[in-house]
Amino acid sequence: MSAIYILWLRELKRYVRSRAQIVASLGQPLLYLLVLGFGLSPVFKRAGMGNYLQFVAPGVIGMSVLFSSIFSGLGLLWDRQFGFLKETLVAPVSRLQIMVGRTLGGATVAVIQGLLVTTISIFAGFRPAHFIAIPLALGFMVAIAIVFAALGVAIGSSLQDMQGFQLIMNFLVMPIYFLSGAMFPLAGLGPVLTFITRLDPLSYGIDGMRSMLLAQSAFDPRIDILVLACVGSVFIVFGAYRFSKIEI
Amino acid sequence: MIRVQNLVKSFGSFTAVNDVSFDVAEGEIFAFLGPNGAGKTTTIKMLTTLLKPTSGSIQLDGLDPLTHQNEVRKRFGIVFQDPSLDGDLTASENMEIHGVLYHVPSKIRRQRSEELLKLFELWDRRKDQVKKFSGGMKRRLEIARGFLHTPKILFLDEPTLGLDPQSRNQLWSHVKRVNESERVTVFLTTHYMDEADRVAHRIGVIDHGMLVAQGTPKQIKEQTGTENLEEAFLALTGSTIRDEGANAADQMRQFAKMWSGGKR
Numbered sequence: 001m002s003a004i005y006i007l008w009l010r011e012l013k014r015y016v017r018s019r020a021q022i023v024a025s026l027g028q029p030l031l032y033l034l035v036l037g038f039g040l041s042p043v044f045k046r047a048g049m050g051n052y053l054q055f056v057a058p059g060v061i062g063m064s065v066l067f068s069s070i071f072s073g074l075g076l077l078w079d080r081q082f083g084f085l086k087e088t089l090v091a092p093v094s095r096l097q098i099m100v101g102r103t104l105g106g107a108t109v110a111v112i113q114g115l116l117v118t119t120i121s122i123f124a125g126f127r128p129a130h131f132i133a134i135p136l137a138l139g140f141m142v143a144i145a146i147v148f149a150a151l152g153v154a155i156g157s158s159l160q161d162m163q164g165f166q167l168i169m170n171f172l173v174m175p176i177y178f179l180s181g182a183m184f185p186l187a188g189l190g191p192v193l194t195f196i197t198r199l200d201p202l203s204y205g206i207d208g209m210r211s212m213l214l215a216q217s218a219f220d221p222r223i224d225i226l227v228l229a230c231v232g233s234v235f236i237v238f239g240a241y242r243f244s245k246i247e248i
Numbered sequence: 249m250i251r252v253q254n255l256v257k258s259f260g261s262f263t264a265v266n267d268v269s270f271d272v273a274e275g276e277i278f279a280f281l282g283p284n285g286a287g288k289t290t291t292i293k294m295l296t297t298l299l300k301p302t303s304g305s306i307q308l309d310g311l312d313p314l315t316h317q318n319e320v321r322k323r324f325g326i327v328f329q330d331p332s333l334d335g336d337l338t339a340s341e342n343m344e345i346h347g348v349l350y351h352v353p354s355k356i357r358r359q360r361s362e363e364l365l366k367l368f369e370l371w372d373r374r375k376d377q378v379k380k381f382s383g384g385m386k387r388r389l390e391i392a393r394g395f396l397h398t399p400k401i402l403f404l405d406e407p408t409l410g411l412d413p414q415s416r417n418q419l420w421s422h423v424k425r426v427n428e429s430e431r432v433t434v435f436l437t438t439h440y441m442d443e444a445d446r447v448a449h450r451i452g453v454i455d456h457g458m459l460v461a462q463g464t465p466k467q468i469k470e471q472t473g474t475e476n477l478e479e480a481f482l483a484l485t486g487s488t489i490r491d492e493g494a495n496a497a498d499q500m501r502q503f504a505k506m507w508s509g510g511k512r
Contacts, residue, residue, distance in 0.1 A: 006348040014336045017377070083332035090296050091349035092321035248298045 003093040004101040011072065011105025015112070022116075029064045029117045033057065033124055036183065049185065057118075057126040058137070058213050059182030062144060062206040065114040069145045070173055072106025073152015073239075077159055086248055099243040103153055103236065107145035114141040128213040136212040143228040144205035148176075150235035157242035176202050186218040201231040249274040249401060249433040250295065255304035257290055264290040266457035267304070272450075277427055277434040279448035281441070281481060283490045287457040288437045289329055292405050295435070296326055309400055325350075325399035327391050329406045329437075335379030339370055339389050342378060343396060350397040357396070364392040368418065383410050391419055395426065402426070404436040408443060420447050441477040451477075455485040 015022070037053035037060075044052035079085040088098050118134065128134060155168055179193075180202035189197065197203050208224035211217030217224075250272040257265040265287040272278040282288050293299040295306060297313045297320055306313055313320045333342050340361065347357035365371040368388040378386060387410050394402065404423070408416045420443065426432045438444055444451055445465045453461040453468070461468055461484050465477055472480040 002348050006345050010334065010337065010341075010345060013341070014334075017336055079334075082335060083328065083330055084334045085332075086298065086328055087332040087334075087346070088349065089298060090321055090324075090326055091346075092318055092351065093349050094318060247300065248293065 003091075003097045004104065007088070007098060007101030008105040008108065011075075011102065011109055015109040022113075025064070025068065025113065026116060026120065028067075029060045030120065032063065032183075033060045033117075033121055037124065053121075053125055054127065054214060055185070055210075056183060057121040057124075058209040059180070059206050060121065061114050061117045061137075061141070062180065062182055062202060062209060063177050064117045065110045065141050065144045065205075066148050066177060066202055067173065068113040069106055069110035069148040070152040070155075070168075072109055073103070073149050073154070074156045074159075074165065074168070075106070076102070076153060076156030077162060077165070080248070081161070085246075089246065089248065095244040095246075096240050099153055099240045100236075103146065103149045103239065106149035106152065107142065110145035110149060111138070111141050114145070129215045133212045137209045140205055140208040140212065140224070140228075143208070143225070143232060144202065147201055147205070147228060147232040147235055150232065150239040152239075154235065154239035154242045157239070157246050176200055179203070180206050181218065182206050201228065204228055249276070249309055250278075250435060251305075251307040252291075252295075253305045255291070255294065255306065256302045257287075257294060257299065258302045263457050265294070265301075268454065268457070268459045269304075270452050270459060270462060272433060272435060274433055275427065275431045277423070277436070277447055277449045279444040279451045280435065280437045280454065281444055281451060282437075282454035283485050285490045286454045286485075288454060289405055291454070292326070292403055292435070292437070296324060296403060297321060323399060324401040324403060325394050325397060326403040327394040327405065327407045329409065331386060331390070333378045333386060333390060333393075336377060338375050338377055339365065339381075340374040342389065343393055346393045346396050352397050360396055364395055367422065368392045368415065384412060384415065387411055388415055395422065398426070398430055399432065401433045401435060404434065404438075406437050406439065408438060408440060416443070423447065441481055445477040453481065453484050460484050 033053070033056065037056050041052040044050070044055065049055070076085065089095070115138070128137070159165070159168075179197050179200045181197055182202070186194075186197055186203065186207070204219065204224040204227040207217050207219050208221055208228070211221045211224070252271075253269050255265055255268045256263065268287070268291065280288050280291065290299065294301050295308065295313065297317050300314065308320050309323050311320050311323075334345070337345070343361040343365070344357065347361065352360070362371065365374055368391065370385060370389055370392065373381070373385070378389065381389065391407055394404070402423070407419060411419065423434055424447065427434055436448070448465065450464055451462070451468055452459055461471060463471065468480050469475070469477065472483040474480040474483055
């Protein structure tokens with residue numbers, strides 16, 4: 001247990017100490033929120049869908065949680081090259097504990113990042129249905145963070161160096177984001193797109209947040225929770241398995 | 249304490265360690281010498297559960313690192329050849345993580361951590377982030393960290409690389425101290441033959457993945473008919489210069505240096 005705690009704490013300390021990175025990582029969500037939020041607002045309204053900023057805010061919050069959690073898992077690559085990974089791998093602690101500590105640490109950082117973006121969107125004019133909705137949405141943020149931090153660890157364990165990073169970014173992370181319904185409603189899509197969006201675990205996370213924050217959703221929130229719990233368990237097992245296979 | 253029999257490790261068609269066998273007794277200081285790329289680090293990685301051997305067997309304190317990973321890990325400590333610190337954390341925090349991972353009770357952890365940081369003259373800088381340290385300081389911190397818990401076997405992979413004579417001296421007297429007072433078995437590699445001659449009870453010389461000589465420093469000198477260990481080493485391994493290929497991690501370190509302006 002203490003090993004999990006100390007590795008969790010390490011992730012947190014590293015996050016708090018990289019202030020420049022915190023600011024930098026808020027740039028992209030801000031752009032999506034403000035430019036798209038206000039830019040597409042008139043079209044969205046004319047289509048009779050209401051306020052786009054309201055609609056997109058949970059999506060952008062989900063995006064920042066997604067990016068931050070996947071990157072924390074890919075942080076394994078940095079630890080591999082700066083050598084700290086070796087230090088943890090030869091320690092008399094099971095690899096499972098090390099993996100869980102890292103994953104929870106990465107997930108916590110991602111949730112903090114999500115809360116920062118939530119605060120910013122409220123300043124930008126986003127209004128949740130109730131303020132009590134925020135703690136409920138927080139639960140979904142935690143779920144998204146754990147799912148993708150575990151996926152990040154699985155990928156980070158499998159890559160040898162940063163060359164694969166662009167590949168992961170363009171063919172995994174961005175598609176997960178764009179196909180999740182973060183930016184457009186999931187209802188009324190063509191059959192192909194409908195099918196693909198149903199396969200994306202982030203769809204359920206963002207849908208869950210939307211149903212908490214705005215009381216509008218494509219799926220039943222119970223289904224959202226169920227899917228996230230199942231996918232999360234699978235990714236944790238997969239991540240732990242990949243992590244246990246690391247050789248240096 | 250360490251028993252290695254017919255150990256082989258191949259990477260594709262390249263055989264890094266080829267049919268190596270040796271024994272290290274409890275309480276012994278064993279120096280593993282060889283030119284660059286001879287297979288020293290690969291052997292250490294197999295002994296410390298980081299790599300799986302292609303064939304052959306290893307026993308540490310009677311346990312096989314393949315089947316009893318955690319039990320084996322409890323028994324050894326290691327100072328790696330290349331860096332293994334977290335640059336974003338402070339010196340104290342690096343020590344603390346190590347202590348927790350090795351189950352050192354918190355009171356002893358604090359006390360020993362203070363002693364060691366003072367011994368290696370890092371105490372005044374304990375609250376600074378490690379990435380601000382010089383190469384020598386990082387090295388000293390790695391060594392101090394390696395001594396935080398008292399293992400049965402201590403692996404030192406080129407521990408004195410980049411250290412000044414003062415720190416080197418400090419390190420070897422500390423190694424001798426723990427070896428004598430706590431019967432710690434030491435397995436070390438180094439390129440400084442005078443160190444091996446001074447510290448080691450027994451020496452193994454490896455070249456091109458094969459063990460070419462084994463014995464006390466005296467035996468090795470007699471065997472080769474040479475005056476000192478340096479000459480014996482050159483007689484055994486020839487005088488051509490070897491180079492290891494840069495691996496992916498080295499290349500990335502280079503890349504990262506470019507980006508972070510050499511801060512790490």
